[in-house]
Amino acid sequence: MKIRKLLFYSIVIFLTLGLVTIGCTEKGVDPTVLEEGSPFDPSKPVVFNDFSPKEGAVRTRVFIEGSNFGTDVSKIKVTIGGKDASVIGCNGTSIYLMVPPRATDGDVKVTLLNAKGDVAVEHEFDSVFNFKLTTTVSTLTGKIDPSTNSSSMIDGNFEEAEFEDPWWIEFDKTPEGQRMLYVVEPSKSLRRINLDEKTVSTVFTNGQAGMRAFQTMTFNTTRDTMFFADDHGRDNREMPVLHYSIRGESFRKVYPYIYDRTGYSCAQNKYGDLFYNTWFNAGVLKARGEYDAASGEWVGKRLFNINANNNSAHTYIIMHPDGLYAYLVGANCVSKSIYNPTTKELTSPTILAGSWGSGGYSDAPGTQARFEEVRQGVFVKNETYVAENRGDVYDFYLCDLGNHCIRKITPEGLVSTFAGRGSQTSDNNVEGWIDGDVRETARFRRPSGICYDEENAVFYIADRNNKRIRSISIE
Secondary structure, eight states, X not given: OHHHHHHHHHHHHHHHHHHHHHHHHHTTOOHHHHHHOOOOOTTSOOEEEEEXXXXXXXTOEEEEEEEOOOSOGGGEEEEEXXXXXXXXXXXXXEEEEEOOTTOOSOOEEEEEXXXXXXXXXXXXXXXXXXXXXXXXXXXXXXXXXXXXXXXXXXXXXXXXXXXXXXXXEEEEEOTTOOEEEEEEETTTEEEEEETTTTEEEEEEETTGGGOOOEEEEEEOTTSSEEEEEEXXXXXXXXXXXXXXXXXXXXXXXXXXEEEOSOOOOEEEOTXXXXXXXXXGGGEEEEEEEEEETTTTEEEEEEEEESSTTOOOOOEEEEEOTTSSEEEEEETTEEEEEEEETTTTEEOOOEEEEEBTTBXXXXXXXXXXXXXXXXXXXXXXEOHHHHHTTOSXXXXXXXXXXXXXXXXXXOTTOBEEEEEEXXXXXXXXXXXXXXXXXXXXXXXXXXEEEEEEETTTTEEEEEETTTTEEEEEEEO
């Protein structure tokens, strides 16, 4: 008896579902669409009342009120400032969305698609959304094993990848249009980060072509060659101080280029002149700048010592994009060396900001400012300077490793803190690993490398002691 009743009820339920399906089909509505939501009803008017709030930053929650929007979010498109917003939900009378990055123009447009996916209704509000720019620090890739508080050189996707010692970083865009980051782990390896595929791989490891302890890298003017500076520790010309690799070989093979005393960085200007430095007396040389009759080779020409007292120091050369000058970074200061187009050489520098050998932390003009172990820097075009038709339109952002932050220097030498040292604790500790607002929240731990993607306005930071690659984006 129970079996007969169960069979009866099963038949009734089956027939009922079948009638519902038939009814939906007769009305021209796919039952699978009903499960996910329905598009608007074309037989009724669509009403747009207003949206709120009227201002906010990226990821601000916005509600658009009205009627007959439908409930299928795949049929609702919203743009703010010409940027696609993420539509999260809709109950037919209220569209719930989040503000996209860089929606600076602020115009709010809604497009409704019909059941076939064709544009059926378009509306632009008279009022605009007041987009507030925020600068945010995020973690791109890299991690530390919490059980051992350590990391290794591990390739893979962004969730899997690890770095042992991310130190120096350069941005690259391939001829095919892919965005890459190259990260030097000194004396260990060159790592490649594919920003589009979200993967990390190892290009080569230290030891090729007599390479003993390479420190930094730079691209040549045409960006088809990388140069590497080698801290081989010798005070002679028996070992290569500069090596190179080429794009045609995916930068995987390394060749010796210049034999000289130990060095830490090199840079080529827009005219093709290559310069490098040495530890000894903090000297700066021009690659193949003079002919050595004894060896029959063109060798490095010593141009000057950075410090007037000829103190030895770790220094790093950063070339101005327009080839006007180079910044010589090290020993807690930034010196400026003008390029002479007649001699094709850099000239003896003067200190732009900081004080040679004097550490500390102070945002101030010129030599009143204080740094603690400055490292890699990058020039970034300032559009305000362009509009004002200034002679130099680039600010300089550099890693202040010992102060756990990123500093900014204007062309006139005014120093300010750009990122880091946020959420200071009661013990005055300003280092750490915290993402968020660039100044109020974010923390770094001995950041040493920085580069810039101009097209997307994103900084990438080699956060050395956090063993991570961080990003700073203006949203």
